[in-house]
Amino acid sequence: MTADNSAADASPAIDVRGLVKRFGSKIVVDDVSIRVETGEIYGFLGPNGSGKTTTIRLLCGLLTPDAGEGTCLGLDIRRQSAAIKRQVGYMTQKFSFWEDLSIAENLDFVARMYALPDRRRRVVEALDRLGLSNRRTQLAGELSGGWKQRLALAACILHEPKLLLLDEPTAGVDPKARREFWDEIHRLAGEGLTVLVSTHYMDEAERCHRIAYIAYGTLMTHGTVDQVIGGSGLHTRLVAGDGLHRIAAALDGQPGVEMVAVFGSRLHVSGIDATALDRVLAPWAEQPELRITVTEPTLEDVFIHLMNRSTDNFR
Ligand SMILES: Nc1ncnc2c1ncn2[C@@H]1O[C@H](COP(=O)(O)OP(=O)(O)O)[C@@H](O)[C@H]1O
Ligand SMILES: [Mg+2]
Numbered sequence: 001m002t003a004d005n006s007a008a009d010a011s012p013a014i015d016v017r018g019l020v021k022r023f024g025s026k027i028v029v030d031d032v033s034i035r036v037e038t039g040e041i042y043g044f045l046g047p048n049g050s051g052k053t054t055t056i057r058l059l060c061g062l063l064t065p066d067a068g069e070g071t072c073l074g075l076d077i078r079r080q081s082a083a084i085k086r087q088v089g090y091m092t093q094k095f096s097f098w099e100d101l102s103i104a105e106n107l108d109f110v111a112r113m114y115a116l117p118d119r120r121r122r123v124v125e126a127l128d129r130l131g132l133s134n135r136r137t138q139l140a141g142e143l144s145g146g147w148k149q150r151l152a153l154a155a156c157i158l159h160e161p162k163l164l165l166l167d168e169p170t171a172g173v174d175p176k177a178r179r180e181f182w183d184e185i186h187r188l189a190g191e192g193l194t195v196l197v198s199t200h201y202m203d204e205a206e207r208c209h210r211i212a213y214i215a216y217g218t219l220m221t222h223g224t225v226d227q228v229i230g231g232s233g234l235h236t237r238l239v240a241g242d243g244l245h246r247i248a249a250a251l252d253g254q255p256g257v258e259m260v261a262v263f264g265s266r267l268h269v270s271g272i273d274a275t276a277l278d279r280v281l282a283p284w285a286e287q288p289e290l291r292i293t294v295t296e297p298t299l300e301d302v303f304i305h306l307m308n309r310s311t312d313n314f315r
Contacts, residue, residue, distance in 0.1 A: 010038040013163050013194035014059055016070030016077060021054050021063060028054050029065070030217040036196055036210075041189050043208030044198040047307055051217045052198040053093060056165050059196070060088045073162055089156030093167045099141025103132050103151055106140050110155045126154040130184060146177025153184065157193075164188065166197040170204065182207050202299050213303055215310035221302075229297060234258075234305050235274040236297040237281055239267035241290035254280045259304055270301050 014036035021029040029051045036042040044052050057063040059072050061081020070077055072084045097106045107126055111119040127133045130150050135143075140151060149169055156164060166185075170178040182204060189195055197208070205211050205225065212222035221228050239247060244267045248260045251269055256276025261268045271277040285292045297305075 011074055012036060012071075013038045013040075014042075014070075014072050014196065016059065016072075017068060019055065019058055019065045019068035019070070021051070021058060022066050028217050029058065032068070032214065032217070032219045033070075034059075034212060034219070034222070036194060038194050039189060039192060040209040041185060041195045041197065041207070043205045043211035044196060044214065045200070045205055045211055045303065046198075046214035050214045052214060053167055055214070056090070056167055056196070056198065060084055060090055060165055062090075086159070087162050089159070089161035089164045091152050091156045091164070091166045091169050093171070095152040095155075097140040097148070097151060097155075100139060102137045102139055103127070103143075103154075104136040106151060107154055107158060111158050114159060116159055122158050122160075126158050129157065129188075130154045144177070145173045146180065149173055149177070149181050150184065153181075157188070162192075162194065164193055164195045164197075166195065168198050168200065170199065170201065178204065202303075205299055213306055215307050218310055220306040220310055225299060229299060229302055232297060232302040232305060233272055234270050234297045234302055235272070235277055236268055236270040236295050236301055237277060238293050238295040239269060239281075239284065239290060240265060240293075241287075247284060247290075251280065251284075256280050258308065259301060261301070261304075268295070268298070268301055270297055270305065 012035050014034055017033045019029055019032045020027065032055055046052055054063065058065050059077065061077055061084045064078060073087050075084045077084065098109065101109060104123060104127060107123045108119065111122055116122055127136055130153060132150060132154055135147065143151065170181050173181065178201065185195055185197065199205065210222065210224055211228060213220045221231065223231065244262050244265070248262050248267055251257050252260050256271045256273050257269060257280055258271040269277065269281065281292055284290055
């Protein structure tokens with residue numbers, strides 16, 4: 001999937017290099033460089049505590065980096081943070097509303113708080129853009145998780161930003177609502193917005209034009225999903241048959257076997273050294289009730305591999 005506008009020719013929405021952020025003696029963001037093209041949906045993945053939220057705050061000027069430089073929407077992240085904030089919609093991980101106000105009242109309140117001109121028009125348009133018009137009088141406190149996310153997103157676009165920074169917007173939301181939320185993100189991107197979104201979900205990563213994976217403050221890989229999988233250097237074998245849990249236990253920790261994961265009636269066995277991997281699997285391949293084939297690692301296989309590797313670096 002590629003952004004279908006002339007994004008590559010335009011100046012990037014985000015272009016930062018060598019970002020470092022320390023809290024006390026701890027390096028939380030370590031030499032992170034990110035470039036997000038205008039109009040693209042960029043996924044930001046990584047385990048908890050790896051520095052996603054901190055990086056997002058550096059990008060919109062809420063935090064100042066200890067080292068590094070760059071631009072957001074062409075503006076300097078160190079010196080022009082006020083101007084950046086005016087053009088960025090930031091949906092925080094733990095957003096909140098006034099539960100005893102309706103959807104429309106919440107949006108009106110936000111518009112007043114930021115002293116936005118044309119308040120009424122903006123509220124009507126935001127309701128319309130996110131399919132909230134029919135529910136405008138419903139109390140925010142009575143909304144399901146999915147509709148709450150939509151309200152939060154509507155609040156983020158009231159000031160008509162050019163860039164959305166969405167920090168785990170779908171955490172804890174059911175799969176159908178997540179899917180619909182992503183339809184909205186694609187619709188907004190289609191209207192020209194650039195979106196950087198952090199997430200834990202692999203299916204969401206696959207709906208991004210490009211992704212980056214960060215672990216313990218270090219950006220481990222970036223690119224399209226295919227580039228990330230292809231560039232991982234990971235080899236995976238699929239084992240199908242009975243007694244997979246027993247086989248998984250036997251393979252775990254063998255030389256060349258880095259990861260073993262059971263998916264129902266299939267087993268994924270992965271490692272960097274294909275020869276070593278096949279050597280370990282050879283005795284199992286002779287068993288008539290098992291089928292062993294070469295398969296492409298999943299995004300999840302690749303991320304777990306990268307996380308293991310970064311934990312090793314950490315030590
Ligand atoms: N204001 C802060 N002061 C001290 N430590 C912080 C602060 N904000 C985040 N951290 C620490 O920085 C690390 C990265 O946090 P965060 O950026 O929130 O990661 P993520 O969003 O990927 O879960 C964590 O170990 C967290 O505890
Ligand atoms: Mg976070």
